Amino acid sequence: MAITHPLTAALPSTQEALPDGPVVVADDVTLAFAGVVAVKGVSYEVAPRELFAIVGPNGAGKTSNFNLVSGVYQPTSGSMHVLGHDVTTMKPHEIARTGVARTFQNIELFENLTVVDNLMLGRQQHLHYGAGAAMLRTRRVQQAEVANREVVEAIVDFLDIQSHRDALVGMLPYGVQKRVELGRALAMEPKLLLLDEPVAGMNLEETEDMARFILDIRDELGVTIIMVEHDMGLVMDLADRVLVLDFGEVIANDVPSVVQRDPAVIRAYLGGTDMAELEGTR
Amino acid sequence: MATRPRMIRSHRDAMALVRTPTRAVWLGILLVFAFAAPLWMSNGLLFLLLAGLAYIVGAIGLNLVSGYAGQLSLGHAFFLAVGAYTAAVISGPSTQTTFGLGINEILVWLPAAGITAGLAGFLVGPIATRLRGLYLAIVTLGLVLVGDHVLRTWTGLTGGVGFGRQAPDPTLLGLDLSTTGPILGVDVARSALLYWFSLVVVILLTILALNLVRSRTGRAFQAVRDRDVAAEIMGIDLTRTKLIAFTVSSAYAGIAGAMLTMRLETIEATQFNLLLSFLFIAMILIGGIASIPGSIAGALVIAILPDIAGPLGSVLTPVFETLTFWRADAGFPLDEFQLEQLLYGALLIAFVLLEPRGLIGLWVRVRNYWKAFPFSY
Numbered sequence: 324m325a326i327t328h329p330l331t332a333a334l335p336s337t338q339e340a341l342p343d344g345p346v347v348v349a350d351d352v353t354l355a356f357a358g359v360v361a362v363k364g365v366s367y368e369v370a371p372r373e374l375f376a377i378v379g380p381n382g383a384g385k386t387s388n389f390n391l392v393s394g395v396y397q398p399t400s401g402s403m404h405v406l407g408h409d410v411t412t413m414k415p416h417e418i419a420r421t422g423v424a425r426t427f428q429n430i431e432l433f434e435n436l437t438v439v440d441n442l443m444l445g446r447q448q449h450l451h452y453g454a455g456a457a458m459l460r461t462r463r464v465q466q467a468e469v470a471n472r473e474v475v476e477a478i479v480d481f482l483d484i485q486s487h488r489d490a491l492v493g494m495l496p497y498g499v500q501k502r503v504e505l506g507r508a509l510a511m512e513p514k515l516l517l518l519d520e521p522v523a524g525m526n527l528e529e530t531e532d533m534a535r536f537i538l539d540i541r542d543e544l545g546v547t548i549i550m551v552e553h554d555m556g557l558v559m560d561l562a563d564r565v566l567v568l569d570f571g572e573v574i575a576n577d578v579p580s581v582v583q584r585d586p587a588v589i590r591a592y593l594g595g596t597d598m599a600e601l602e603g604t605r
Numbered sequence: 606m607a608t609r610p611r612m613i614r615s616h617r618d619a620m621a622l623v624r625t626p627t628r629a630v631w632l633g634i635l636l637v638f639a640f641a642a643p644l645w646m647s648n649g650l651l652f653l654l655l656a657g658l659a660y661i662v663g664a665i666g667l668n669l670v671s672g673y674a675g676q677l678s679l680g681h682a683f684f685l686a687v688g689a690y691t692a693a694v695i696s697g698p699s700t701q702t703t704f705g706l707g708i709n710e711i712l713v714w715l716p717a718a719g720i721t722a723g724l725a726g727f728l729v730g731p732i733a734t735r736l737r738g739l740y741l742a743i744v745t746l747g748l749v750l751v752g753d754h755v756l757r758t759w760t761g762l763t764g765g766v767g768f769g770r771q772a773p774d775p776t777l778l779g780l781d782l783s784t785t786g787p788i789l790g791v792d793v794a795r796s797a798l799l800y801w802f803s804l805v806v807v808i809l810l811t812i813l814a815l816n817l818v819r820s821r822t823g824r825a826f827q828a829v830r831d832r833d834v835a836a837e838i839m840g841i842d843l844t845r846t847k848l849i850a851f852t853v854s855s856a857y858a859g860i861a862g863a864m865l866t867m868r869l870e871t872i873e874a875t876q877f878n879l880l881l882s883f884l885f886i887a888m889i890l891i892g893g894i895a896s897i898p899g900s901i902a903g904a905l906v907i908a909i910l911p912d913i914a915g916p917l918g919s920v921l922t923p924v925f926e927t928l929t930f931w932r933a934d935a936g937f938p939l940d941e942f943q944l945e946q947l948l949y950g951a952l953l954i955a956f957v958l959l960e961p962r963g964l965i966g967l968w969v970r971v972r973n974y975w976k977a978f979p980f981s982y
């Protein structure tokens with residue numbers, strides 16, 4: 324076992340003190356599309372360093388919630404506070420700069436770029452030079468590129484993807500792409516990390532690796548994590564608290580052992596094929 | 606400790622522009638050839654190469670905004686015009702018909718051409734960055750049409766259709782670059798000086814572009830092109846990034862416009878039309894989208910195409926004359942210009958269908974083939 328994790332040195336700002344109070348406060352948030360209300364009056368809070376899971380049947384509004392936290396969508400009503408900022412009407416790139424990173428349910432990597440370049444894109448906010456300096460490749464630019472490349476290499480080592488470093492991401496197998504996407508989010512040096520179905524479509528071994536990465540990120544770096552996941556076994560094993568959504572509404576919000584026995588939750592999963600997953604708890 | 610000389614040992618090495626000694630050697634040979642060209646080339650070919658150098662600058666500019674940042678622009682000709690006329694106004698004298706400042710120092714008017722065109726791009730940018738895909742293409746198309754109209758009617762600037770105005774006059778620190786005759790005792794072809802100066806400009810602008818695309822900004826361009834939502838999630842400001850791409854691209858176009866016209870006697874108001882925009886799109890499609898070396902290759906191919914069309918025509922004419930089923934009296938059915946246009950079209954279709962990565966893609970394939978030789982498959 325590593326004594327001090329090399330990532331803690333590479334990603335210092337993940338361990339900076341958080342503002343007082345919850346990391347995320349969703350207050351009566353509603354998101355309506357033409358025809359569908361994806362999120363209905365949802366309220367929840369996520370505490371610092373918590374590993375918070377959001378579960379629910381397909382179409383329950385889990386991804387929509389992530390889109391609200393990260394600014395891809397703005398709530399129709401209600402308010403959203405993240406890391407002490409009112410992000411209700413903020414743009415995604417502004418929210419990202421407050422220290423929020425995320426992965427996507429359907430991998431959203433830059434397929435035409437190499438693994439290293441994808442991770443370097445995660446470092447975007449930590450590179451402070453402008454286009455003019457970039458063209459002249461000043462000493463400051465070179466130093467910034469090298470320093471950030473070192474951070475990227477630390478993440479490459481952590482995720483054990485050294486051999487794929489210079490490969491185009493589009494050519495990589497699915498499981499590796501999932502890792503690279505986690506790496507790109509991690510490269511942002513976030514204080515809040517949103518993971519949308521991080522182990523979907525993975526085999527047992529890949530799932531276990533991913534679970535270890537997630538725990539390391541929380542335990543070693545102290546990053547607050549919200550995770551959407553269908554693998555109930557993983558959720559029950561990892562999560563500190565579980566929010567259950569059904570048809571856009573909150574039906575439970577408690578520690579895993581309580582949520583597991585909640586009649587409303589069991590009812591929501593009953594009849595659906597998802598029941599099998601609930602029973603498949605490891 | 607003895608280290609293998611060709612091993613990449615640091616991040617700095619890995620990020621270098623020229624990563625291996627082999628590449629450095631090839632690059633050196635290429636540069637020697639490029640600089641020696643005027644010593645053996647005919648004036649005609651040199652004149653085409655001068656256009657080629659200007660094309661390179663313009664093609665790199667278009668590749669930055671369209672190839673890297675993914676913003677399809679049909680408005681490139683407009684920014685070439687802004688650069689060309691900035692240069693002409695600064696360098697040209699005031700006459701009864703046209704106004705000018707009479708400063709023919711190229712180190713003044715060439716950067717100025719880039720700055721005004723860049724500024725124009727920066728001003729148009731905010732409209733363009735709100736649009737995407739076909740809408741952007743239509744708006745930039747409008748830019749060329751409006752620009753074309755303005756040039757045709759603003760005779761104080763252009764000298765009017767059919768008359769034109771004097772092209773920018775290249776004088777480098779008092780030395781007229783378009784002179785003939787011996788330099789340091791050696792007879793050099795006319796426009797050799799202009800060629801060498803242009804070559805240095807092209808090399809500098811190529812290095813600047815290569816630096817840009819391997820930087821934070823260049824990566825942001827590609828992120829915006831491939832997945833704009835993911836780019837925003839990385840903290841990239843879409844509007845700002847597209848605006849930078851437009852501005853830099855337009856500045857390159859402006860310099861290209863000035864370079865393209867400085868080898869001529871006069872600038873014609875009608876030459877900055879949609880066809881010119883398409884010519885640059887053809888260059889990056891043929892050379893390789895999102896590739897700086899590709900931009901260079903594509904620009905050179907398009908530049909020497911007129912020189913290929915002529916000989917090809919004279920080869921094909923007797924062939925066609927022997928075809929008895931062809932109307933014997935008609936001879937070869939196309940003139941040189943038509944043949945040139947046909948070649949453009951054929952090249953474009955061939956590349957889009959067969960090698961969408963352009964000449965660079967072709968090169969990579971050939972290189973990989975030889976690397977694996979004789980076990981190519």
Ligand SMILES: Nc1ncnc2c1ncn2[C@@H]1O[C@H](COP(=O)(O)OP(=O)(O)O)[C@@H](O)[C@H]1O
Binds near residue numbers: 357360361379381382
């Ligand atoms: N952009 C959109 N436009 C219209 N409806 C949407 C959009 N995004 C999500 N929805 C709808 O919102 C509901 C919740 O979707 P989502 O949040 O993706 O569910 P989950 O991630 O829990 O499976 C679904 O009914 C879905 O069809």
Ligand SMILES: [Mg+2]
Binds near residue numbers: 385386428
């Ligand atoms: Mg989802």
